[in-house]
Structure formats: structure tokens, C-alpha cells
Amino acid sequence: MANFNFNKVIIGGRLTADPELKTTPSGISVTSFTIAVNRRFGGRNGEESQADFINVTAWRQTAEFVTRYFKKASSICVVGTLQNRNWTDNNGVKHYATEVVAEEAYFVDAKNESPMAGRDMGQPYIPESYGAPAYATPAASAAMPKFEEISDDEDLPF
DSSP: OOOOOOOOEEEEEEESSOOOOEEOTTSOEEEEEEEEEEEEEEETTEEEEEEEEEEEEEEHHHHHHHHHHOOTTOEEEEEEEEEEEEEEOTTSOEEEEEEEEEEEEEEOSOGGGSTTTTSOOOSOOOOTTSOOOSSOOHHHHHTSOOOOOOSOOTTSOO
């Protein structure tokens, strides 16, 4: 039997507060934030919803990206892994925490719908650790191929 281990999480929702960038003593960037995710279910009076609050931690370039471009109430999509931690405090009480460790973060709102709309965000920050962001820079859109409009689609094979 093959050894199958898989831990991948995709969370989409809104930030509950402005993320704050911190630095570890060894100089590594980190931020922790919470995403509110509405969960719909069939209740006694029809469809109801309840919010789940998911704790997320981002490291290095992802932490810098999130703190620079996302604010309270921004829609965000995070891809990462689920992590369980436990520790014992000074009083001997054991604590447990489950969180998502973000590997990637993406914009969800259209630019004009974002809580950041109208603010000068400067040059886009593109972390080196992952591919193209969910938005296109002017240089990237200039390199995109031009497509020809087809007025009569009867010759198309589908």
C-alpha cells in the first residue's frame, strides 16, 4: 500500500483586522491574522449562515505581501497547510491551537471594490517565492498576445 500524506487548505473570506508585520529575532518576517468565512447551512427557517474565524500565519515574503496589500475587511484567498500546535504555559496548563500556515495569498476583490480602493498602493510587490500574482502589471499586459474578434462563429468546431 502506498504511503499517502496530503495537507492542503484553501480558505477564502475577509480579514477581521489589519495584519501587522513582525520580525523574529533572527530577522524573519511573520504575520498572524484571522479570516472570517461564512458557512451556510439549512436551518429551521431556511438557509442560515454562521461565521467561522480561521487563524492564519504567514512567513517571509508572503507575510510582507499580506501586510502591504490587505487591510481589515479585505477579501483574501489563502492557500496553505493546516498545523496543530500545543504548549504548556508557566502554570502547567496545556494549550492547543490549530491554524493555517499560508504558503500563498491572492486578491479576491476587483480593484475598485476593495477597501483599499482609492489609496495609493505604489508599485506592486511580487514575492520571488511564487508565480504570477492574481493581478496583471502593465508590463505583463503589454506582453499578452492580441486576439482577433470573430463576428461569425458558425465555422467554430464546438
